[in-house]
Amino acid sequence: QVQLVESGGGSVQAGGSLRLSCAASGGTFDSHSMAWFRQTPGEERELVGGSRSRATGYSVYTVASLAGRFTISRDNANTVYLQMNGAKPEDSAVYYCAVSESGLLHMEVYEYDFWGQGTQVTVSS
Numbered sequence: 001q002v003q004l005v006e007s008g009g010g011s012v013q014a015g016g017s018l019r020l021s022c023a024a025s026g027g028t029f030d031s032h033s034m035a036w037f038r039q040t041p042g043e044e045r046e047l048v049g050g051s052r053s054r055a056t057g058y059s060v061y062t063v064a065s066l067a068g069r070f071t072i073s074r075d076n077a078n079t080v081y082l083q084m085n086g087a088k089p090e091d092s093a094v095y096y097c098a099v100s101e102s103g104l105l106h107m108e109v110y111e112y113d114f115w116g117q118g119t120q121v122t123v124s125s
Helices: none
Strands: 003-007 008-014 019-024 031-038 046-051 060-062 069-075 081-086 093-100 119-124
Touching: 003 093, 019 031, 019 093, 019 119, 031 081, 046 069, 046 081, 060 069
Parallel strands: 008 119
Antiparallel strands: 003 019, 019 081, 031 046, 031 093, 046 060, 069 081, 093 119
């Protein structure tokens, strides 16, 4: 049974940093992509970025609007990280980890096969 467990969320002041982790278990994930999404109340879940499959060297991508402050990394098949620097109040959201068996990164939530339970990030001004 596949499980994704996010950790590292919490409260931070504006300008601060947080590092989120997502650990996958219950399978082999080297051919899968691992992505980060975030969601605020009343809004759709949006892609933050992620890491593609091992075939791509676990290449990473961050959406352009966040690329100057957010960094994705993946140190093995099963763990992906999201480094948040220069946090802003508008970064406050529940952050979710997701895995796609396609090995690719997708904007659409329905392209992902497994999801974590989410971790809350709150940035205070």
